[in-house]
Amino acid sequence: MSTAVDSGPFAHLGEALAGRQLPSTEAEEWRYSRVTSIDPTRFVRRGDDPVDESASSAAEAIAAEAVASIGPVSGVAVVVDGIVVRSELGSTAVDAGLRVHAASVDRAATDAVDVFVEVNAVVADAELRIEAPRGVRAEEPFVVVHLVTLDGLVVAPRVRIELGDDSRVAVVEVHRSLGDVDALVLPVASCDIGRDATLRHVVVQDLSTELDVVAHVSATVGQSGTYDGWVAALGGRYARLRVDCRLGGRGAAGTLAALYAGIGDQMHDLRTFQDHLQRDTTSSLSFKGAVDDRAHAVYTGLIRIHPDGRGSNAEQSNRIMTLSDDAWAESVPNLEIEHNDVRCAHASTVGPVDADQRFYLESRGVPAEVAERLIVAGFFDEVLERSPVAGVAGLVQPRLAELLGGGAS
Amino acid sequence: MSELVVIDLHATVAGTPILKGVTLTVRSGEVHALMGRNGSGKSTLSNVLMGRPGYEVTAGSATLDDVDLLALPTWERARAGLFLAAQYPTEVPGVQVTDVLEAAFTASGRDPALVPGRMAEEADAIGFDRAFLRRAVNVDLSGGERKRNETLQLAVLEPRIAVLDELDSGLDVDALRAVARRIELATSGPQPLGVLAITHYSRLLQELHPDVVHVFGDGRILESGGPELVDRLEAEGYASRA
Numbered sequence: 155m156s157t158a159v160d161s162g163p164f165a166h167l168g169e170a171l172a173g174r175q176l177p178s179t180e181a182e183e184w185r186y187s188r189v190t191s192i193d194p195t196r197f198v199r200r201g202d203d204p205v206d207e208s209a210s211s212a213a214e215a216i217a218a219e220a221v222a223s224i225g226p227v228s229g230v231a232v233v234v235d236g237i238v239v240r241s242e243l244g245s246t247a248v249d250a251g252l253r254v255h256a257a258s259v260d261r262a263a264t265d266a267v268d269v270f271v272e273v274n275a276v277v278a279d280a281e282l283r284i285e286a287p288r289g290v291r292a293e294e295p296f297v298v299v300h301l302v303t304l305d306g307l308v309v310a311p312r313v314r315i316e317l318g319d320d321s322r323v324a325v326v327e328v329h330r331s332l333g334d335v336d337a338l339v340l341p342v343a344s345c346d347i348g349r350d351a352t353l354r355h356v357v358v359q360d361l362s363t364e365l366d367v368v369a370h371v372s373a374t375v376g377q378s379g380t381y382d383g384w385v386a387a388l389g390g391r392y393a394r395l396r397v398d399c400r401l402g403g404r405g406a407a408g409t410l411a412a413l414y415a416g417i418g419d420q421m422h423d424l425r426t427f428q429d430h431l432q433r434d435t436t437s438s439l440s441f442k443g444a445v446d447d448r449a450h451a452v453y454t455g456l457i458r459i460h461p462d463g464r465g466s467n468a469e470q471s472n473r474i475m476t477l478s479d480d481a482w483a484e485s486v487p488n489l490e491i492e493h494n495d496v497r498c499a500h501a502s503t504v505g506p507v508d509a510d511q512r513f514y515l516e517s518r519g520v521p522a523e524v525a526e527r528l529i530v531a532g533f534f535d536e537v538l539e540r541s542p543v544a545g546v547a548g549l550v551q552p553r554l555a556e557l558l559g560g561g562a563s
Numbered sequence: 564m565s566e567l568v569v570i571d572l573h574a575t576v577a578g579t580p581i582l583k584g585v586t587l588t589v590r591s592g593e594v595h596a597l598m599g600r601n602g603s604g605k606s607t608l609s610n611v612l613m614g615r616p617g618y619e620v621t622a623g624s625a626t627l628d629d630v631d632l633l634a635l636p637t638w639e640r641a642r643a644g645l646f647l648a649a650q651y652p653t654e655v656p657g658v659q660v661t662d663v664l665e666a667a668f669t670a671s672g673r674d675p676a677l678v679p680g681r682m683a684e685e686a687d688a689i690g691f692d693r694a695f696l697r698r699a700v701n702v703d704l705s706g707g708e709r710k711r712n713e714t715l716q717l718a719v720l721e722p723r724i725a726v727l728d729e730l731d732s733g734l735d736v737d738a739l740r741a742v743a744r745r746i747e748l749a750t751s752g753p754q755p756l757g758v759l760a761i762t763h764y765s766r767l768l769q770e771l772h773p774d775v776v777h778v779f780g781d782g783r784i785l786e787s788g789g790p791e792l793v794d795r796l797e798a799e800g801y802a803s804r805a
Contacts, residue, residue: 509616514653514700517613518716519641519667528666532657532699 159272167194167308167338170276174269183268186452186484187423188392192366197308197338199277205234206303212332213239213301220297220328223548228294228324229254231282234301236309238282243296251290252323256280259312265344267398270368274342277310284325288318288348295324295354295543302331302339302361311341317351319376324354324543331389334364339390345373345381349403352380354542360553361389363420368394377403377432382542386550387414387422388557394423401428401435401466410439413537413550415557416449416481426455428470430463430496441472442537444530444558445481454486457500461492470500475507475533477526477558530558565591565628565644565723565757567612572623574611581607583782584623589724592755594747596768596793599779600801605761606650608779609728613647614640627724642671644723648713648730650761655700660712663700664719678719685718689741706733714742718749724757725749731767743770765793 164170171194177184213232221227228247231254232240238256257280264275284296300311317323329341339361347353353373361367367390373381387393393416399408414422422445428437437457445451457468474483487500507526515525534554538547567589574582581604589595599605611618612625614637625632630643655663661682665675686693691711701709710733717725727746731739749756760771768776768790776792777784780801786792 510653511655513613513615513637514649514655515658515663515666516637517641517647517649518663519638519670519720520663521638521666521670522636524666524670525638528658528662529655532655535657535699 159269159276165198167197167273170273171269176269183425183454185454187394188421189394191392192338196306198306200235200237200304200307200309205237205239209234209301209303209332210239212303213299216301216328216330217297217299220299220326220549224295224297224326224543224545226294228252228292228296231296231298232301233282233298233311235304235307236278236311238280241282247292247294247296250292251287252292252296253285253287254296255283257283260314263314263344265370265372265398267370267372267396270340271342271370273308274310274312274340277308277340278312281312281314284313284315284323286317286321286323286351288320290318290321290323292323295326295356298325298327300327300329300341302335302337302365305336308338308340311339313343315343315345315353315355317345317347317353317379319348320350321348322352326356326543326546327358328549329357329359329361329367331362331365334362337365339365339367341367341369343371347373347375347379347381349377349379351376352382354382355384356541356543356546357385358546358549359385359387359389359393359395363389363391363418366390366392370396370398372398372400373408374400374402375406375408378405379403380406381408383408383410384541384543384546385412387412387424388550388553390420390422392421392423396425398427399429399437400431401437402431404432405434406432407435408437410437411537411540412441413534413554414441414443414451415554416443416445416451417447417557419448421450422452424453426470428455428457428468430457430459430466430468432462433464434466435463436467437469439470440537440540442534443473443483444475444477444533445483446477446558448480450481451483453484454488455500456488456490457498459491459493459496459498463493464495466493467497468499472502474504475530476504477507477530527558531555567625567627567645567724567757567759569612569625570623572608572611572625573621574607575619575621576607576617580621581782582611585783587777587784589757589759591723591757592750593775594750594758594760594771594773596773596776597759597761597779598763598776598793598796600763603780604782605779606728609647609726609761612640612645612726613637638670641667641722646717646720646722646725648710648717648725648727650728650732652701652709652713654702656702658700659698660696660700660716664716667720681719682715685715688718689714689745690738691715707735707738710734711738711742714745718745721754722756723754724759727758727760729762730760731762731764739767740770743767746771765797768793
């Protein structure tokens with residue numbers, strides 16, 4: 155796929171766009187979004203100077219924290235401001251045949267669903283490639299830590315995961331930033347899952363609430379393959395996440411779970427696409443979010459059953475809790491069905507904490523605000539339990555509790 | 564000794580008067596039965612006492628040991644010593660009973676570390692499977708298990724006055740006996756519990772021997788008497804009184 159974005163040198167992101175406009179909120183996929191708040195002229199590409207040592211050690215500390223929470227891992231990669239600083243595999247994973255390396259960006263393979271994905275391919279120096287050839291089993295998760303450290307940068311973390319037939323791999327990506335760094339972060343993770351292969355993929359987005367993040371996760375799943383994706387979206391001032399799950403082989407399955415929480419003036423913007431391209435494919439999406447203070451959340455999800463999607467089964471559920479009068483949320487499920495012999499179900503709710511639940515806990519002597527905190531934590535518990543990698547809850551829960559412990563100012 | 568004193572209590576739901584002058588006093592160690600047909604306002608009384616949103620008190624008072632319950636938010640009424648065993652215990656997904664009781668202990672200045680041990684003891688005492696203690700509150704519990712769960716929470720929280728709203732519904736004979744025995748035990752302890760048991764069957768009252776029986780109808784107490792009133796109601800029904 156060719157790119158419309160200028161890949162040559164540029165002083166700021168506005169130049170790289172080469173006259174192309176960022177999307178407008180009139181486009182359905184950007185409706186309710188804050189895309190127009192992004193000023194591309196504010197962000198430059200990182201220079202060629204080496205990564206600062208204190209930045210690498212901060213990233214290493216986050217990696218150590220992640221490994222401690224997750225338990226045995228197959229390996230670790232540390233990426234600072236989009237530069238792969240370290241990438242190591244344990245001997246078991248090497249012996250099993252897993253391969254991890256930094257490779258030049260394959261622009262032709264870019265899944266250019268929007269201009270931000272195109273920009274990622276231009277800005278990224280390299281992509282981290284995780285490859286499992288046919289039959290490789292590496293069940294212990296591979297951990298990737300992406301750290302953003304510099305103000306005013308457009309950062310393009312880029313991971314490509316390729317699973318050959320009958321392989322099994324788990325990958326955990328953690329996105330963090332240093333302090334209140336103000337940057338534009340455009341993470342892209344693209345996953346290609348072969349026949350009978352299974353990918354467990356976790357993304358923990360715990361960036362500063364002073365920066366904007368526009369992320370894309372895509373998975374293409376072959377015959378009888380499985381994509382088990384799980385996301386925690388916690389940080390970002392404007393935090394956009396688009397997930398494309400393409401079930402391209404007969405019997406392919408996709409499970410998508412996410413939790414998101416916003417406080418202060420944060421906005422979470424989530425768009426999901428469950429594409430059933432072939433027959434007997436199954437997808438199940440379960441998202442849960444909460445917004446407090448003046449935070450906003452928008453979710454739109456589309457289930458598309460293509461003409462060859464006979465016997466497909468698709469589920470989609472998004473539930474958002476609004477925890478203050480000034481918080482705002484919108485949840486829009488959509489169906490596009492081009493074959494009759496399918497089963498689709500979707501559920502969508504937006505609302506405050508359930509009054510009966512609150513009364514019940516209060517009637518036991520639990521103070522009102524503690525009751526609310528317990529109910530919200532319980533609401534997210536189900537998503538945490540669904541994490542396809544054990545130990546991830548330990549990475550997310552403390553931050554979630556901090557976010558929901560009383561909101562921001 | 565504790566005392567729940569309700570005087571001439573009036574309340575409306577969505578503008579409709581439901582309670583029309585309820586007066587009663589429940590003291591420590593006493594078991595009062597409040598009997599009446601469905602829709603007579605019995606559950607409204609329990610909800611008004613506990614402060615459930617949606618009920619408006621238009622006249623009268625309710626105090627527990629001279630504390631004005633009606634002026635307090637729900638959780639402070641509980642802290643003052645009132646407990647409501649709910650007719651339909653609410654499911655709270657993802658929240659364990661332990662979390663709830665520990666938060667309640669903390670709020671009332673008690674040591675939350677005591678909760679797990681107390682819960683295990685009480686579960687065994689009423690035949691409530693300990694495995695259920697790790698489940699989310701009332702989620703995937705049968706009607707009977709939910710009522711045992713209510714009783715367990717009552718026993719651990721040790722309130723002064725408990726309102727039991729149809730505690731007998733959903734319980735089989737053995738469970739009813741176990742639950743009633745635990746509540747009777749609480750009424751005779753060193754800090755005896757006072758009980759207001761709302762029911763429209765006499766079944767519970769065969770196990771939980773009431774000192775006073777009130778016949779409730781049209782939003783107020785129509786008649787009060789001793790245990791013999793249960794037998795008369797059983798024979799004559801509520802029709803002649805409503």
